[in-house]
Amino acid sequence: MTPEATLRDGLLAALPSLRAFAISLTNDPVRADDLVQDTILRAWANSHRFQTGTNLHAWLFTILRNLFLSDYRKRKREVEDIDGAYAAKLKAHPDQQDHVDFEDFRAALAKLRLDQREALLLVAAQGMSYEEAAEVCGVAVGTVKSRVNRARIKLAALLSIDGDSELGPDNITKAALGGLSLGSPA
Template sequence: MTIDSSLRDHMLRATPNLRAFAISLTSNVDRADDLVQETLVRAIANIHRFQPGTNMQAWLFTILRNLFHSEYRKRRREVEDADGKYAATLAVQPAQGAHLDFDDLQKALARLPHDQREALLLVGASGFSYEQAAEICGCAVGTIKSRVNRARTRLAELMRLEDLEEELGPDRLTLSALQAVA
């Protein structure tokens, strides 16, 4: 792209003032130089928007200021971690374990007798009370409680879970978060 030589000269004359302004905004010479460079690149790319006869320096300062604020908003969400120490402290549980556990659960549920699976899913997964589940199944509340208990015990056996409370309850991370809130 070619630009008029008088516009180019105006840009070059404004560069020291742009740099001083950028340094005052960033307090960092390297970041200021990058900001001035990006300002000039944007100005050249958008030179068709410049109104001849208006103040070129004001136009460039506006571009620089807008770039600085855009960069500031972006950087505000970033964490500086040049040596990677912060990133090394972050950990995410592997996702495939949950998928495998869910597959195991589906297979074990399929092996339960229909009445036990139905009672367990109504109470455990759907959140119905024992009374509501009994009404849905057309049986006594005690029968539902018995079916749910037998289903939980059988499910634990099928999935080879030693301690039913520990394995089916919240994990350690969730428990510590719940304790911190309480």
């Protein structure tokens, strides 16, 4: 008998044991059958690596186990989404417009009075409280609130923003115009 025929007979004889082991690993007969099939295909493709006279069952079980672990690691990173509900929730906003929008925002920001721009940047961009910004600017808290509010109104006008829905995904614009009731008379 040729070495190829001996290997084929050994593979066929190992099928029931491989299937039982695969079922014990996966707890799913369908996945187990796929795992056994992949094991046999991998073993046949790498038959030149098998050394005649060594334990064929141990070699096959090692292949099966490695395939199972690779599949397990892969499945751990994947999200099962049979009906597409998860994928429907994922959104990616186009970024082609972001650069243009940012440049428009920077130009509008530069048109603000210096004291308004300073107050707005301290509160919106730096995340300072009104009290902290007032301390930095050396003015009263009410003055900072007024400057921030006026800066937000002026920015909205310069950027022609009429409502909250026009802000889009840009966090910089949202922060700068945050708390401003757009669309209502000022």
